[in-house]
Amino acid sequence: MKPVAITGMGCVSALGIGVESTWEALRQGRTGIAPLVGFEESGLKVTTAAQVPGYVPEEHFAPSQLGLLDRHSQFALLAAREALTDAGLDPAQQASLAAVIGTGCGGKETDELTYQKLYKEEKHRVHPFTIPRGMPSAASSQISMDLGIRGPSFTISSACSSTNHAIAQAVLMIRAGLVDAAIAGGTDAPFTYGLLKSWEALRVLSPETCRPFSRDRKGLVLGEGAGMFLLESLDHANRRGAHIHCLIRGIGMSADAAHITDPSSEGAARAMQAALQDAGCQPEEIGYVNAHGTGTQLNDPSETQAIRSVFGSHADRLLVSSTKSMHGHALGAAGALELVATVRSLQERLVPPTANFTEPGEGCDLDYVPNEAVPLDYSFAMSNSFAFGGLNAVVVVQRAG
Amino acid sequence: MKKSIEQTLRESIARQKMISEDQITLDSSLEELGITSLDSISLVFDIEDKYGIEVPNEKLKQLRTVRDIVEGVDQLLAERQP
Numbered sequence: 089m090k091p092v093a094i095t096g097m098g099c100v101s102a103l104g105i106g107v108e109s110t111w112e113a114l115r116q117g118r119t120g121i122a123p124l125v126g127f128e129e130s131g132l133k134v135t136t137a138a139q140v141p142g143y144v145p146e147e148h149f150a151p152s153q154l155g156l157l158d159r160h161s162q163f164a165l166l167a168a169r170e171a172l173t174d175a176g177l178d179p180a181q182q183a184s185l186a187a188v189i190g191t192g193c194g195g196k197e198t199d200e201l202t203y204q205k206l207y208k209e210e211k212h213r214v215h216p217f218t219i220p221r222g223m224p225s226a227a228s229s230q231i232s233m234d235l236g237i238r239g240p241s242f243t244i245s246s247a248c249s250s251t252n253h254a255i256a257q258a259v260l261m262i263r264a265g266l267v268d269a270a271i272a273g274g275t276d277a278p279f280t281y282g283l284l285k286s287w288e289a290l291r292v293l294s295p296e297t298c299r300p301f302s303r304d305r306k307g308l309v310l311g312e313g314a315g316m317f318l319l320e321s322l323d324h325a326n327r328r329g330a331h332i333h334c335l336i337r338g339i340g341m342s343a344d345a346a347h348i349t350d351p352s353s354e355g356a357a358r359a360m361q362a363a364l365q366d367a368g369c370q371p372e373e374i375g376y377v378n379a380h381g382t383g384t385q386l387n388d389p390s391e392t393q394a395i396r397s398v399f400g401s402h403a404d405r406l407l408v409s410s411t412k413s414m415h416g417h418a419l420g421a422a423g424a425l426e427l428v429a430t431v432r433s434l435q436e437r438l439v440p441p442t443a444n445f446t447e448p449g450e451g452c453d454l455d456y457v458p459n460e461a462v463p464l465d466y467s468f469a470m471s472n473s474f475a476f477g478g479l480n481a482v483v484v485v486q487r488a489g
Numbered sequence: 490m491k492k493s494i495e496q497t498l499r500e501s502i503a504r505q506k507m508i509s510e511d512q513i514t515l516d517s518s519l520e521e522l523g524i525t526s527l528d529s530i531s532l533v534f535d536i537e538d539k540y541g542i543e544v545p546n547e548k549l550k551q552l553r554t555v556r557d558i559v560e561g562v563d564q565l566l567a568e569r570q571p
Contacts, residue, residue, distance in 0.1 A: 150507060151507065152504075155505070216527065216534050
């Protein structure tokens with residue numbers, strides 16, 4: 089399949105605003121997981137989170153715009169603006185872009201504030217912006233309006249695989265010749281009281297930090313943020329002399345058709361195999377896997393098993409890390425933050441570690457790059473996303489040039 | 490009361506449209522101020538919230554100027570008085 093070029097990147101995460109602050113923390117193995125802020129009097133059990141530090145919406149948006157921007161749309165816009173600036177696209181070309189934006193939660197902040205007013209404060213009216221601010225497609229619309237994007241634009245939602253499915257959809261549209269270029273990525277802002285209570289109820293949240301693949305791992309730590317990418321056909325990128333960060337070589341998607349929360353290593357393996365096949369890549373060519381690596385009891389051995397079944401004996405030479413140990417689990421934006429990590433890793437020939445690693449957990453017997461970055465000698469990498477409900481999407485990336 | 494409604498409204502418009510309050514007079518047309526249909530719904534919402542009234546949909550559609558809103562709200566408040 090024809091490669092698709094990544095020519096622009098932008099992100100917002102617990103590691104800061106902008107790709108470089110996120111990458112700098114990742115390469116140092118520095119975690120953005122910290123005490124949860126903003127819910128001090130709420131009686132929540134969860135105490136840790138990967139929240140965007142020192143984020144002040146008014147520093148980035150005019151009051152007239154902010155009224156219509158749910159927190160997840162704000163992150164999406166910041167990342168999209170950075171990606172477009174980075175890509176150096178002629179503003180006249182922005183109109184023909186597509187925008188495919190993943191989100192797992194959508195405008196939950198807006199919805200919850202509304203419900204709080206109605207059901208708790210017993211108010212009888214809600215703000216007229218509630219619908220346009222909170223609709224699941226709000227971020228796609230805001231990106232289109234803010235950046236003057238007039239091509240096919242919509243939202244994709246597949247929980248924690250939302251970004252990778254969005255990337256896949258944009259790649260397919262570019263390959264099909266529907267558009268020359270697209271902005272694609274994901275965004276989520278899940279720090280609301282109701283969502284935190286709901287995640288608590290699933291009993292998958294860590295009471296401390298996130299330690300993927302470690303024996304003493306206690307669960308995932310929720311994160312927030314967004315990551316956006318300017319994707320172009322290789323011809324289009326070369327024609328305009330764009331700097332190419334990396335190439336997307338393969339996408340692979342599958343569904344477990346099994347359990348709503350328990351992962352299936354078979355379903356995950358099929359998505360990885362499909363991505364390799366799409367890339368025309370042998371397993372031995374992959375040097376780094378940015379794992380889904382949530383740090384839950386179920387995911388980590390299941391993903392390890394899936395990697396072993398796909399890569400065979402090469403699995404012992406693979407470098408596998410979970411950067412969720414640093415940027416947290418940003419749900420619909422997870423794949424986006426992890427694609428930033430994967431692309432920068434290929435560029436810098438350096439694999440970011442799994443932070444907070446202690447000793448390997450049962451059934452976790454790969455090289456998880458514990459706590460310190462290591463050099464990368466390969467030019468292909470893979471980024472995994474396996475969502476609740478068994479919706480899997482995997483991306484294979486190649487270093488450019 | 491009218492003065493206070495007018496002031497509330499001018500502050501809201503100035504904030505929402507990012508213009509100076511001096512540019513907003515009773516006779517300013519909402520269209521001239523760049524107030525879209527969604528903006529006017531939002532402005533009226535602020536006033537409804539503050540004064541505890543509800544502007545009916547058919548009244549909302551008739552609003553053309555700042556004065557229309559001020560007088561409409563004042564009338565609703567007067568109707569509410571015993």
